[in-house]
Amino acid sequence: MLSYTALPRPRITSFSPANGTERTIVTILGENFDAATDIRIGDVSIPFTIDNATQITAEITDDVSTGILYVDTPSGTAASSTTFSVSSPSNTAYDAVADFSSTNNPAGAWSYGYKAALASSLTLFTGSGPAYGSGIVSWSPNSGGACCPMVVRNTTGATQSYLSITQPADLLNLHPGASDEKTTVRWTAPAAGSYRIAGRFQGIDTGGTTTDVHILHNNAEVWANNINGYGAEAAFNLTLSVNAGDVIDFEVGFGSNNAYYNDSTGLAAAITPSANSEVN
C-alpha cells in the first residue's frame, strides 16, 4: 500500500529590507522554501537563490512595482503579509556641477539660461563650447558659449584661471549679462518630495565680483544675498517641499554697481531628498 505525505506548505515570516530599488537584495525568511520554483513581487518574477529551507535571497529588477511578495513551491504559494515598496526615483541626488552638460540643454533635471528679470521666463542658452580653454566648457546665447550672460564649468578637476577669473573645479561660473540679464541654473523636480538644497555662491573674479545672488522656487524668491569681492562667499542650506515639475532657479545679477564687468560668480548646489520625503 502506497503511503502519501503531503509536501509541507511554504510560509513567509518576514523579509528585509521593506523597500528598495533595482539591484536591492532582499532576504526572505520563513519555512519550507527548499523546493521554491519562483519568487514574485506582484506578477513580476525576480532572480533568487535558495540559501536553505528557511531563507531565500532575491534581487529587485527594474520592472518591479510595489506589491506583495510571493514564494511559489510545488506544494503551494506563500504570500507576505506586507508589501515590498519600490522606492521613488527621487532618491537620486542632484549636483549642479557634477551633472553639468556642455552638450545638452536641458540636461536631465538641469537647464541653463537667463532671465530679463528675476521672475521672468527662462530663455535657454543655445551656444556651447570650450570658449576659454581646454576643459573650460560654457553655455551662452552666443556661438561657442562666449560671454555674456553665460554659465561655465571647469571640468579639469583642478582650479583654472582664464581672463581675470580663477575658477575652482567644484564651482560653476555664473556670469550675468550687460543689461543685468540674470544668469540662471534651473533644477526641475523629477518627483514630489522634500529636498535639501545646499551649497554656496562665491566671488571668483580676481578683479572683485559685485553681484546679487538668488534662489527662486517657481519664481518666488526663497533666498537672496550679495557677493562683493573676490573670494566672498554666501552659503545656503534650505529644505523645500516641491511637486513634480516645480522649478528651483539659481540666479546671478550684476549687483549694486549696475555693471557686469568682473562679475564671475561661483555656484555649488547639491539637491538631496530629505529622509522624510512625503508631501501632502
Ligand SMILES: [Ca+2]
Ligand atoms: Ca557688478
